[in-house]
Amino acid sequence: MELRQLEQFVAVAELSSFTRAAQRLHVVQSGVSASIQGLERELGARLFERGARGVRLTAAGNALLPAARNTLDAARTAREVVTQLTSGITGEVTLGTLASIDVINLPALLGQLRQAHPGIKVRLRTSASGSTGLTEELTRGDLDAALVANDGSAIAGMRLTRLLTVPIRCLLRSDHALADRSAIALADLAAEQFIDFPVGFGNRLIVDSAFARLGLKRSVSVEVTDVTDAAAYVRHGLGVSLVPGWPATLSGTDVRSIVIHQPDLPWVLSVGVSTARTSSAAAQALLDLIPAYTRSDIVTNQH
Amino acid sequence: MELRQLEQFVAVAELSSFTRAAQRLHVVQSGVSASIQGLERELGARLFERGARGVRLTAAGNALLPAARNTLDAARTAREVVTQLTSGITGEVTLGTLASIDVINLPALLGQLRQAHPGIKVRLRTSASGSTGLTEELTRGDLDAALVANDGSAIAGMRLTRLLTVPIRCLLRSDHALADRSAIALADLAAEQFIDFPVGFGNRLIVDSAFARLGLKRSVSVEVTDVTDAAAYVRHGLGVSLVPGWPATLSGTDVRSIVIHQPDLPWVLSVGVSTARTSSAAAQALLDLIPAYTRSDIVTNQH
DNA sequence: TGGCACCCATCACCAAAGCCGATAATCAAC
DNA sequence: GTTGATTATCGGCTTTGGTGATGGGTGCCA
Numbered sequence: 001m002e003l004r005q006l007e008q009f010v011a012v013a014e015l016s017s018f019t020r021a022a023q024r025l026h027v028v029q030s031g032v033s034a035s036i037q038g039l040e041r042e043l044g045a046r047l048f049e050r051g052a053r054g055v056r057l058t059a060a061g062n063a064l065l066p067a068a069r070n071t072l073d074a075a076r077t078a079r080e081v082v083t084q085l086t087s088g089i090t091g092e093v094t095l096g097t098l099a100s101i102d103v104i105n106l107p108a109l110l111g112q113l114r115q116a117h118p119g120i121k122v123r124l125r126t127s128a129s130g131s132t133g134l135t136e137e138l139t140r141g142d143l144d145a146a147l148v149a150n151d152g153s154a155i156a157g158m159r160l161t162r163l164l165t166v167p168i169r170c171l172l173r174s175d176h177a178l179a180d181r182s183a184i185a186l187a188d189l190a191a192e193q194f195i196d197f198p199v200g201f202g203n204r205l206i207v208d209s210a211f212a213r214l215g216l217k218r219s220v221s222v223e224v225t226d227v228t229d230a231a232a233y234v235r236h237g238l239g240v241s242l243v244p245g246w247p248a249t250l251s252g253t254d255v256r257s258i259v260i261h262q263p264d265l266p267w268v269l270s271v272g273v274s275t276a277r278t279s280s281a282a283a284q285a286l287l288d289l290i291p292a293y294t295r296s297d298i299v300t301n302q303h
Numbered sequence: 304m305e306l307r308q309l310e311q312f313v314a315v316a317e318l319s320s321f322t323r324a325a326q327r328l329h330v331v332q333s334g335v336s337a338s339i340q341g342l343e344r345e346l347g348a349r350l351f352e353r354g355a356r357g358v359r360l361t362a363a364g365n366a367l368l369p370a371a372r373n374t375l376d377a378a379r380t381a382r383e384v385v386t387q388l389t390s391g392i393t394g395e396v397t398l399g400t401l402a403s404i405d406v407i408n409l410p411a412l413l414g415q416l417r418q419a420h421p422g423i424k425v426r427l428r429t430s431a432s433g434s435t436g437l438t439e440e441l442t443r444g445d446l447d448a449a450l451v452a453n454d455g456s457a458i459a460g461m462r463l464t465r466l467l468t469v470p471i472r473c474l475l476r477s478d479h480a481l482a483d484r485s486a487i488a489l490a491d492l493a494a495e496q497f498i499d500f501p502v503g504f505g506n507r508l509i510v511d512s513a514f515a516r517l518g519l520k521r522s523v524s525v526e527v528t529d530v531t532d533a534a535a536y537v538r539h540g541l542g543v544s545l546v547p548g549w550p551a552t553l554s555g556t557d558v559r560s561i562v563i564h565q566p567d568l569p570w571v572l573s574v575g576v577s578t579a580r581t582s583s584a585a586a587q588a589l590l591d592l593i594p595a596y597t598r599s600d601i602v603t604n605q606h
Numbered sequence: 607t608g609g610c611a612c613c614c615a616t617c618a619c620c621a622a623a624g625c626c627g628a629t630a631a632t633c634a635a636c
Numbered sequence: 637g638t639t640g641a642t643t644a645t646c647g648g649c650t651t652t653g654g655t656g657a658t659g660g661g662t663g664c665c666a
Contacts, residue, residue, distance in 0.1 A: 001382060003306055004653085018614060031654050033615060043385045052613060052662035060385050067381035074377045078370035079304060082346045082363050307624090321643060334625050336644060341623095355633035355642060 003075055005039045006068040008032050009047065013065050014141050016054045066276070073278045080281045090119030091282030096134040096146030098201075099126050099225045102295075103164055103269065104147070109293040113286055120282045130201030130225075138274055144283040145273050149202030149244075151209070152268035160270040161287075163294045168206065168265035169245025171195075171234045174254045185262040186210060193239030195222040195230045203267060207242045210265055231255055243267075269294075306378055308342045309371040311335050312350065316368050317444050319357045369579070376581045383584045393422030394585030399437040399449030401504075402429050402528045405598075406467055406572065407450070412596035416589055423585045433504030433528075441577055447586040448576050452505025452547075454512070455571035463573040464590075466597045471509065471568035472548025474498075474537045477557045488565040489513060496524040496542030498533045506570060510545045513568055534558055546570075572597075 011021035012032065022029040040047050047061035057065065083090055097106070110122055127133030131148040138146045139157045147163075154160065170189065172179045178188060190211070197204040204220075211218050222238050224230045230241040235255050244267035245257045271290055273279055279287065314324035315335065325332040343350050350364035360368065386393055400409070413425055428446065430436030437449040442460045450466075457463065473492065475482045481491060493514070500507045507523075514521050525541050527533045533544040538558050547570035548560045574593055576582055582590065 001306065001378060003304065003378075006378075006381065019612085027653090028655055029614075030616080030656080035653080037615085043382065045385050045389050047385075050614060050661095054613075060388050063384045063388055064381060067377065067384050071374060071377035071381050074370065074374035075304060075306075075309075078309065078367060078374050079346065081366040081370045082348050082350075085363050085366055086348050322641080330624090331626055332643075333627080333645080337624080340644085353632095353643060356635095357642075 001039065001042060003072065005035050006071055008035050009039060009061075010065065010068050010072065010141075012036060012048065012055065013057055013061060016056065018055065069276055076280060077278075084281060087119050089117040089281045089285050091280050092121045092123065093144045093280070093283045093286050094123045094125060094142065095286065096125050096127060096137055096143040096148075098130070098134075098147055098149065103166075104290065104295070105293045109286075109289050112293075113289055117282070117285055120285060122286065130197060130204070132200035132205075135272070138272060139276070141274070141277070144279065145271055145287055147269065148272050149267055149269050151202075151206045152266055152270075155272065157275055158272040159275050160272045162268055162270045163291060164269040166244040166267045166269070168203070168242050168260055168267050169257045170260055171231055171241040171243060171245075172256045172258060173234055173237060174256050176240070176256075178258070179256045181258055183259045183261045186214060186260060186265075187216065187262070189240060189242075190216045190218055192218070193221040194218055195224060195233045195239050195241040196220045196243075197225060198223045201225070203243055206265055206267060210263060213263075304342065304345060306375065308338050309374055311338050312342060312364075313368065313371050313375065314444075315339060315351065315358065316360055316364060319359065321358065372579055379583060380581075387584060390422050392420040392584045392588050394583050395424045395426065396447045396583070396586045396589050397426045397428055397445065398589065399428050399430060399440055399446040399451075401433070401437075401450055401452065406469075407593065407598070408596045412589075412592050415596075416592055420585070420588055423588060425589065433500060433502075433507070435503035435508075438575070441575060442579070444577070444580070447582065448574055448590060450572065451575050452570060452572050454505075454509045455569055455573075458575065460578055461575040462578050463575045465571060465573045466594060467572040469547040469570045469572070471506070471545050471563055471570050472560045473563055474534055474544040474546060474548075475559045475561060476537055476540060477559055479543070479559075481561070482559045484561055486562045486564045489517060489563060489568075490519065490565070492543060492545075493519045493521055495521070497521055498525040498527060498536045498542050498544040499523045499546075500528060501526045504528070506546055509568055509570060513566060516566075 008021060008025060008027075011024050012018055015021050015024065018032050018036070019029050022032045025032070036047065043060070043064075045060035046058050047064060048055040049058055080089070080091070106124070113120060113122065125137070125143065127137060131146075131150060134143065134146040134148055135155055135158060137143045146158075148155070148158075148160070152162065152165065170178075170184050178184055194207075196207060199205075199208075222233050224233065227243045230243050233239065234241050242260065242265070245259075271287060273283070273287070311324060311328060311330075314327055315321055318324050318327065321335050321339070322332050325335045328335070339350065346363070346367075348363035349361050350367060351358040352361055383392070383394070409427070416423060416425065428440070430440060434449075434451040434453060437446065437451055438458055438461060440446045441449045449461075451458070451461075451463070455465070455468065473481075473487050481487055497510075499510060502508075502511075525536050527536065530546045533546050536542065537544050545563065545568070548562075574590060576586070576590070
């Protein structure tokens, strides 16, 4: 049994395909095929059910998968403990992030990380499909960590660390009938046209499910990927928007940001890692810095 | 980095020698040398200080050693979880044992183990140098587990599980001046000739250190490796003996077994595994059975 | 039902690497 | 200095991982 075989096995298991695993590993498919066969012969058990439409893990394969990951993690750690002594922490980290998160000062964070550990290379990746897409990429193994927003509930396969909780507020044009309220109930907005994020984003998920829980339907007429864009559309009369609210960002404009009550709608930003993997030293170094570079002045759930 | 390299690295580290590591691994020395060099080149750090009298770990080597063991353990576990599904637990276990332990019914235990897990092969090894020798063999990696006897204190590098505590008693010929006492103090025996186990055995260690603590010297004139032998020498007038006492074994003979007080001398039998390694599934299966096959009727420390 | 697309297995070939055996180089102890 | 023990180096052999092409099987769709 070789580390190379375990690596290939894990790749095939994650991608459910010899062909795609070979692509990811930069070898030809026949090599992966032979390698897995060797592993199966050595272990005396078939690891995959081969089908014309990809492969599925057998019971034996399912048993091996976590153990194989453990082994690869241990091997990576073994490498790291030595290289750390000579050249500090090195390695490559891929962080999944949301399109426009100004609550985390990523440039400053990465500057600090570079200064502390020059050997770490960071790659940022944003997903067009929001937190849902990031979650998938993370569990598929394409990301080392991801920033995700949701209502604060757990996500299967991810270990989440909460960074920030911001109440969702309603953006209204100042000439709107509700614009002078001090607080708005969700039910008051059921008939409005909404500007919101696309399906898959945390914000959309929170608001959609809140309406669903109340038994209400709503209409999203414009989709944006940025709170600032949402505010701009509100300003131009395209509708109202429910987004995590930082009152300061709107001061002096003709858009009002009003607290939502009934129910509270907390928008929770977390950083997540896969429960199936252990983080590399490089990833851990990045994760350790995130809380310090998260804006804490608006960590509040109050109205 | 290959598992083979880690295996060779651990062997060299444990034996402090390329040559002996090569012997253990059944490869030639030049192969180990090249392999370790490759590992050092890949990690960018020297792992051993080479000397004419063997090798010593560098700081990098010391850092790598536990991580390498973890990796190898994880790989072994990966193998086991799969083979366990098809052929049950398999593997080879080497148990270090004392020459004559009748308090553990090893034949019955191994019979049960064979019945439960036919794929496990057990090798028993006794050490001529008693518990001390077993401890060394265990930490050197030659044993998976060892039965050791001592006064119940901890042993560096070993995780001990207590099986049995038996008070040490004094064997005397029935015509001895102290033979009719109901209890004897250690100081009463300082002038006697002793029959005892060789240095390195748990019993010898306990009694020697007890006399040393009292500031007394004693003379061991006959060395045996079996309690029955000790009783035989006592019967023939060669001296007295302090051994873990089971009154029943002497009934109907002309040798008396008398309790020692001042101080209590507990003889503690434990089974130990190395703290540096995790046990294989096969070793664990054996360990799990030991308590059930340990005589519990004499688990007592009372006089 | 036949063709097509997709996927895994097999094969021949090549380059790299592991292993062996022998030998050189180094160092400590006597 | 010599001896003994230890690690490093070298040439040659064998194994094996990788490649690229090909074959065979399966589901999908016209």
